[in-house]
Amino acid sequence: MSVLLIAEHNNKEVRPFTYNAITAASQINEDLHVLVLGHQADDVAKSLSEVPNVKKVIHVDNKIYENYIAENYTAAIIKHAESYSHIVSSANTFGKNLMPRIAALLDTSQVSDIIKVISEDTFLRPIYAGNAFATVKSNDKKKCVTIRPTSFDPADKSGGSAEITKSDPAEASSSTKFLKKEEVKSDRPELGTARIVISGGRGMQNGENFKLISDIADKLNAAIGASRAAVDAGYITNDHQVGQTGKVVVPDLYIAVGISGAIQHLAGMKESKVIVAINKDGEAPIFSVADYGLEADLFEALPQFLSELNKLNTIQK
Amino acid sequence: MKILVAVKRVIDYNVQIRVKEDGSGVVTDNVKMSTNPPDDNAIEEAVKIKEAGKAKEIVAITIGEEKAQETVRKALAVGADRGIHVKVDNVIEPLAVSKILKKIVEKENPDLVFMGKQAIDDDCNQTGQMLAALLNWPQATFASKIEVKDNALEVTREIDEGLETIEVNVPAIVTCDLRLNEPRYASLPNIMKAKKKSIEQLNASDLGVDINPRIEQIKVEEPPKRKAGIKVASVEELVQKLKNEAKVI
Numbered sequence: 001m002s003v004l005l006i007a008e009h010n011n012k013e014v015r016p017f018t019y020n021a022i023t024a025a026s027q028i029n030e031d032l033h034v035l036v037l038g039h040q041a042d043d044v045a046k047s048l049s050e051v052p053n054v055k056k057v058i059h060v061d062n063k064i065y066e067n068y069i070a071e072n073y074t075a076a077i078i079k080h081a082e083s084y085s086h087i088v089s090s091a092n093t094f095g096k097n098l099m100p101r102i103a104a105l106l107d108t109s110q111v112s113d114i115i116k117v118i119s120e121d122t123f124l125r126p127i128y129a130g131n132a133f134a135t136v137k138s139n140d141k142k143k144c145v146t147i148r149p150t151s152f153d154p155a156d157k158s159g160g161s162a163e164i165t166k167s168d169p170a171e172a173s174s175s176t177k178f179l180k181k182e183e184v185k186s187d188r189p190e191l192g193t194a195r196i197v198i199s200g201g202r203g204m205q206n207g208e209n210f211k212l213i214s215d216i217a218d219k220l221n222a223a224i225g226a227s228r229a230a231v232d233a234g235y236i237t238n239d240h241q242v243g244q245t246g247k248v249v250v251p252d253l254y255i256a257v258g259i260s261g262a263i264q265h266l267a268g269m270k271e272s273k274v275i276v277a278i279n280k281d282g283e284a285p286i287f288s289v290a291d292y293g294l295e296a297d298l299f300e301a302l303p304q305f306l307s308e309l310n311k312l313n314t315i316q317k
Numbered sequence: 318m319k320i321l322v323a324v325k326r327v328i329d330y331n332v333q334i335r336v337k338e339d340g341s342g343v344v345t346d347n348v349k350m351s352t353n354p355p356d357d358n359a360i361e362e363a364v365k366i367k368e369a370g371k372a373k374e375i376v377a378i379t380i381g382e383e384k385a386q387e388t389v390r391k392a393l394a395v396g397a398d399r400g401i402h403v404k405v406d407n408v409i410e411p412l413a414v415s416k417i418l419k420k421i422v423e424k425e426n427p428d429l430v431f432m433g434k435q436a437i438d439d440d441c442n443q444t445g446q447m448l449a450a451l452l453n454w455p456q457a458t459f460a461s462k463i464e465v466k467d468n469a470l471e472v473t474r475e476i477d478e479g480l481e482t483i484e485v486n487v488p489a490i491v492t493c494d495l496r497l498n499e500p501r502y503a504s505l506p507n508i509m510k511a512k513k514k515s516i517e518q519l520n521a522s523d524l525g526v527d528i529n530p531r532i533e534q535i536k537v538e539e540p541p542k543r544k545a546g547i548k549v550a551s552v553e554e555l556v557q558k559l560k561n562e563a564k565v566i
Binding site for chain 1 (some may be wrong): 483489
């Protein structure tokens, strides 16, 4: 049997986590097909056909797939589901919104947010905000799985030449209407895939002070993250939130500034390779996961940090 | 309008989880339990809509063991009108939960069903979407703002790229994000009053749905521990360590 992966894209480009999901999906079974539902997304279908791990691309082109309306997506996916043993997608807001709707219609108990493929039916997944890992075996005939993208390397993007087949759209839902998307544009690397992330918490005290963080992010070519407390307080927008209910990041370097380190925040960053904590409270739980802890007032430490970085001439871009 | 709100009893969000030595799960005996945090947001939003005169009745439902009733009682204390408790003896999967909820929806005929976007114990993030599929209703997940219109809701959703706004016709399912509102505390008089509100008790086995597990939990273990780090004395030392020891800048 084969695996069907649902591609995430913006009709022009493949969204990066699709490549991580491809890696996991091809570990489940090498016969991996990718479904592209979109509007004038020919470039997306073509890019995916060039991924060596992909054996076939199914492309459905229709205006109703311009935005991710789960109801419309689901109807199209169900049409194709019969030929597959597994339906997979990434476990970000795209896949989290979509996959359970598919699973319920297939009468399948979904396996969410896997971090390791043990076999075709057995997976490792975090529970309790990553404070425990569960090994689970799905006994459903058809399996619906979402993949934590940061736990898998992105697949190679070129060298393949999979066949692209066109397929017809399914019915559109009349009860859900897309109104608008407010996307935060940034020249910085994406939070989910950045090599370095610097995050601010409640200790930043206000939104203006995040400039101290963005100056360093510019210097290190880092993405900017935040704790839920900082987002709730309105210092920064929700797309920056790292944690159990935000994004999970696994950068080479994670710098937590003015973040106390609630369990829910640690869930989103504690797999980072190197963790730095800057906090004036020496007892803050963030220090228990930090490789390097600096007990200091962030308003003194951050400008100093920037000036020390400016002295180095070896910063990798 | 009538709003059904689903709430779940979970280990309190502040408790440090301990994994059982035999690998069968996590320790729940003598551990503080409370309502799943975003379910509190779901109740709060329903109460706000009722206070604005746009809903007539709020029914709170939970599915779980005997003590799960506490979560319904809490919902009654902040403004739900009555409660339903569907008893199950074991932990059941989101698919089974959504099948039970579907039966209740068919009986109660609510216009809206609210619940948290994710339970903080199994972190599945499935039930609302599954229920929407089984009922063939529209879904608005990860809601951070809800506006009630005529026979429709305008919902702002938190997504990876920022915010998305959709309109869903009623009846609809909404799963709530933590930023949707600030849940209120129950006042003592309201807690006393809630004791007089009714909670209907049902057994899952009487509803005629298959709630048998499809997923076998083979083992639960502690995640790998990070090795202890060090404290540095100055910013200079930090930068030197990052450059020369960790080699990440």
